[in-house]
Amino acid sequence: MKVCISDFTYLAFEEELNEAFKGHELLLIDKDSNLIQGEGKPDAALVSYELMFRALKSPEFHEKYLALLDGCSFVQGSWAGTESPVAQSLIKHSGVFSHGGGIHAIPIATYVFAQILRSIKSIDAHIDLQKEKKWEQMMSTGELTDMAIGITGFGGIGQEVARLAKAFRMKVYATKRTPVASDNLDQLFRPADINEMLSKCDFVVNCLPVSEETMKVFSLEQFKIMKPTAMFINVGRGEAVNESDLSIALETNEILCAALDTTDPEPLSQDSTLWTLSNCYITPHDSAWGPRAPQRAIDLFLDNFKKFSEGKKVLNQV
16 A cells, blocks of 8 residues: 655654555655655555644645545544544545544643642742742642542543543543443533533533534533632633633632633634633643654554554544
């Protein structure tokens, strides 16, 4: 088979890729989507992160890349979401498409707990004291034992958040459309029962993708149901949250605070009140970044390529 990857990816994993694709032909493309090694159309392709961003930023690159991949039997993405026009066009131009769900679960879950610990240990207040050179001991809650975390969307990211939560001796609740067994889960709720779950939680983590069912799942009704001491964290999609309602909830102390790594739109509008709220922590959708993510993308691609070659169903097939 002919396997298409970027020259950037090939240079980073040359030895591993040469070994994995012995007996196959590697097609390499450059930053302009020109074939610089091999010829013809690929049978399989890895759409690595740098290719995805080039496609998002350059319509010319995207159209050229689509033309190359048109009719490709197997395409492996390296990101979880499939709602974007770029992802949808890749899906339509390939026989089998696999998304990269789970590749970034570890760094995103780490981000979630960085924000949780920021709140529970009053890190911002301590920073303010240091700036004023004040030595004033604070009586923060201090630990997470027996506190409850609710996770909407119990996929790869949600499950990694749950694993870490159990290490902190927390109670873990989650919503998911289909039943799932996990040693790190105390109770699973149907999406329709989200309000029941929210009322129990000290921390709520949104991991939902974009779909008709997940649009504006979190509105003022949900924030009013949450505890006034609760923290809301969004690492799913901004479209799942009514951000005007979130602003109201934060301003009126319906909830304690929020951490947003994803917003709607992105970048967050300059006139959004969320920017200036002292109890809202905003990061520019970079929680997924980590040095091991490219290796995980390669591992998934190689595993799925083997499965596809053997006629088996690939992981994360759309």
